[in-house]
Amino acid sequence: MMEKMSEENMEEVTVLEAQIERLQAEVAALQAQQQDNQKDITFHFRGQMQDAMSYMCGQKEEGEKEKLLSRLKEEVEELEEDLKQQTQMNGISLNSCFTKTLQSSGRKQVQQLCISGHCSEGVFQVEFQLSEVKEGQGTQRTINDLNVVMDASNLQNFSSFLSGVEESRDLLLFFRTLRTFSDRCDDRCRTFQHFQEKYPSVVSLPAGCRSEVMTLNHPELPGCVLFIHWSVEVSREGAVTPKIELVTKIPDTALQLFPSQAVGGATEAFQSLLRILGPEAAMEAVIMAISLSQDT
Secondary structure, three states: OHHHHHHHHHHHHHHHHHHHHHHHHHHHHHHHHHHHHHHHHHHHOOHHHHHHHHHHOOOOOHHHHHHHHHHHHHHHHHHHHHHHHHHHHHOEEEEEEEEEEEEEOOOEEEEEEEEEEEEOOEEEEEEEEEEEEEEOOEEEEEEEEEEEEEOHHHHHHHHHHHHHHHHHOOHHHHHHHHHHHHHHHHHHHHHHHHHHHHOOOOEEOOOOOOOOEEEEEOOOOOOOEEEEEEEEEEOOOOOEEEEEEEEEEOOHHHHOOOOHHHHHOHHHHHHHHHHHHOHHHHHHHHHHHHHHHHHO
C-alpha cells in the first residue's frame, strides 16, 4: 500500500516539475520579448531621450540616474511643446495612443495601433495595423484593417465617407476632412452665436449653438417661425460642403395675411441672397426684415 502511494506521489511530482519547467520557459520568453521591446523603443529615440531610455532599460550605470532623469524631463517638455504647436496648426488633439507589436522579425514589423482624440467638438477613435518592411536603405509602410469610430452626433454626416476611408485606408484624407468639417461647424457655431447676441428678441437656438438650426420668431405673429437650417455635408470622396436653407412654418391664420406667392417664394429668394451676399449677410438680411416688420 505504501509503495503504491509512493509511486503516485512520484508521478505527481514529475507532473508538477514538468509544469514548473514550462512556466519557467514561458517567463523567460516573456522577459526576452520585453527586453526586445525595450531595445526597440530605445532605438526609435534619439539624443537625450535615447540616453534616458537606455537607463530605464538597464543599459546605463546607476550613477548616471539623476543626470539622465533630468535630460528625460527636458526632452519630455520639448516634446510637449512640439505637440502643442502641432495641435495649434492642425487642430487635432490626441488623447491616447496604444501600440502592440504583433510581429517582429529582421525585415518586417507589424504593430496594432489605437489612437483616440478630438478635433474641435468631434471625437474619434482610429484603429489599424501598421506594417513596416525594410527594403534596402528605406522602409515601406502600409496600413491594413483600418477602423474609424466617430461620436454619434457626426455619424449621419460621416457614414458614407468613413466607409470609403476604411476601404482606401487613407488616414491622411480622414484627418484632413475631419479638420475641414470641424472648421465649417465652428463657423456655423460662431455665426449662430453672433446673431443670437445681436438680435436676442428675434433669434433663438433651442438646441444650442452647435446645432444645425437657428430659429427666427416674429413676436406679433404667434406660430409664424422661420428656420435657418445649416448642415455640413461630407461626400464619400471627402468633399465638405455647407448647405444652408430657409424653412418657413406659417399657420393657416397667418397665411391669410400674406399672398401665397410671396410666402412660397421665400426659400428661393433666400437662396438668391446666399449667392449674392454670402451666408452671414443673407441671414442678417432676413433677420433685419423681421426686426423692421415688428417695429412697424
